[in-house]
Amino acid sequence: MGTQDITPTRSVLLDLKKKIKLSQSGYKIMKMKRDGLIIEFFEVLEKAKKMRKGVSSDYEAAMEKITIARAVEGEIAVKSAAYALKTEPEVKLGSKNIMGMMVPKVEATSIHTKMTDKGYGVIDTSAYIEEAAMAFEKLLDTLVRAAEVETTMKKLLDEIEKTKRRVNALEFKIIPELKEAESFVRFRLEEMERENTTRLKHLKKKGEAAE
C-alpha cells in the first residue's frame, strides 16, 4: 500500500486502526494455527514412520510367503488359486477436519475374507497358499491405512506452507504497511492541525492589527 494513495483524513486513520487491529488478531490466530498444524504434523509424522515400517515389514513377510508358496506348490497352483478368488477389496473414502482443513479418511472393507468364502476349495488348497493370501491381505490393509496417513501428512505440509506464507505476509508486509500508512496519516493530520493553528494565529494577528 503506497502512502501516496492515502487520503490523510481522520476517518481513514480510524479505518486504518481498525485494519491494523484486525490484521494483528488475524496474525495471532494464523500463528496459532501454524503452530497447531506443526504439532499435528509431527504426530502424523510419527504415525507415518510407523506405517512405513509396517508396510515394509508386511511386504517382506508377504513376499517371503508367496515365494515359498510358489516354490512348494508351484506357480500354476498359486495362479490358479488367485483366479478363483471371488471377493474384491473395497475402499470407502470419507473426510475429517483438522483445524479447518479437510483430510481424507480411507476405510478398507472386505479385505480379509475367510478361507471358506474365498472362492477356492478348503480341502485341497495348501496352507502355503492360504498363508500367502493372508499375508497379502494384511499388507493391503496396512497399505490402505498408510495411504490415509501419508495423504494427511502431505495435506498438512501444504497447509502449513500456506499458513506460514500468510503469517509472514501479515507479519512482514501487511501489518508494517498498515502501520506505516497509519503513522503517515497521523503525521499528516498533526501537520495539518499545526498548519491550521498557525493559520488561525495569523488571522488573529491580522484581525487585531486591523482593529
Next chain:
Amino acid sequence: MFRRNRSKGNYAYTVARVKAKKSLLLKEEDYDKMLMMTVPEISRYISEAGYNKEMTDLAGRMSGINLLEHATHLNMAKVFSSILLSSTGELYEMVSAYLDKWDVWNLKVILRGKSYGLDAEDIREDLVPAGRLSAESLDKLIALDTDDDILASFGKTTHVSFPPEVLATYKAGGNLGVIEDFLEKVHYERLIGSIDRSSRPSHLFYDYIREEVDMKNFETILKLKAEGVYGEQVMKYIISGGRKIDDRMLATMANAEDIGSMMSEVAQLEFGEAVKEALESNNLREAVLSIRKYGRQKARKFSRLYPLSVIPVIDYMINKEYEVRNIRAVARGTESGLDRETIKGLLVI
C-alpha cells in the same frame, strides 16, 4: 471313478516297468548338487535326468523357470498316463482311482481359468493331464461355454453326479470352493471304495489311503483353526473314511479353541510325533511340511513289503510327484534368492 471288469491285473509287467523308472529318479545327492546351481544349470541337469524331451518340446513357447515347471509337470503327466495305460484289471482300477485327483485338479484349473476370463490357450498351458482324462478330453471341456456344461460333461465322463444342493450353493454365491471340496471328498470316497481288501498288499494300500485322509483332515482342521473357524463349520470340510481320526476325535479337534488344546488328540495320531514340534511353535507351514514328510516316509516303508502288488506302483507315483515338487522348489527357491538351508528345508525327501 471308472468301472472295468475286475481281473487280477498285470502286476509283474507294471511293477517291472515302475521299478526301472524308479531307478532313474533323482536321489538326495542330486538335490544337494542342484542346490549349488543356477536355474539354467538346473534345467540342463534335469534335462540329462530324463526331462529332455519335454524341455525341448516346450522350449519354443517358454523359458527359464516356467519352462522347467511346465516340463516337469508334462513329464509327470506322461509317465502317469503310460503307467495307467499299461495296467489292467484291478490294478488299473486302483491306479486310475488314485490318479483321479489329477482330473479333479484339471477341472479346477479349467473352472477357475474360465471364471477369471482366461483364454483357452492360457488354461491349456496349466493343465496336467496325468489322470484318466486325456489332453483331448480336457480340450473338449475347455471348449464348452458355461460352467454348467463343463460340470455336466465332466460328470458324464467320470460318472460323478453333483448333488443339487452343491450346485445350488455354487450358483447362489459363485463360490467354486463348494464344487472343489465336493470333488475332493468324492475322490477319496471312490478311491477307498475301489480297493479290494482281500489281499494283504491291497489292505496296506487301503490303510495308507485312509491315513492320507487323516492327514488331509488334520491339515484342513489346522488351516481353518488358523482362520478362527470352529465346530460344525469345520466338519463340513471333513472327508469320511479316515483311519485313526474317528468322528469323536474330529469333533474334539474341530471344537478346540486353539491348537494347544487339541495336543492330547494329536498325541494319539501316528504322525503326532512328527508334527508336535511345529504345532507347539504354532507354525502351520512347518506342520504341513512335517505331515508330508511323514507321508513319504510311510510310503517308502511299506513299498518294499510286497513286490508284486499295487504298492510299488503307488510308491513310484508318490516318489515321482515329490521329485517334480522338489525340482520346482529348488529352482523357484534359487530364482527367488532363498538361502540354501531354507530351500533344503522345503524339500520332501
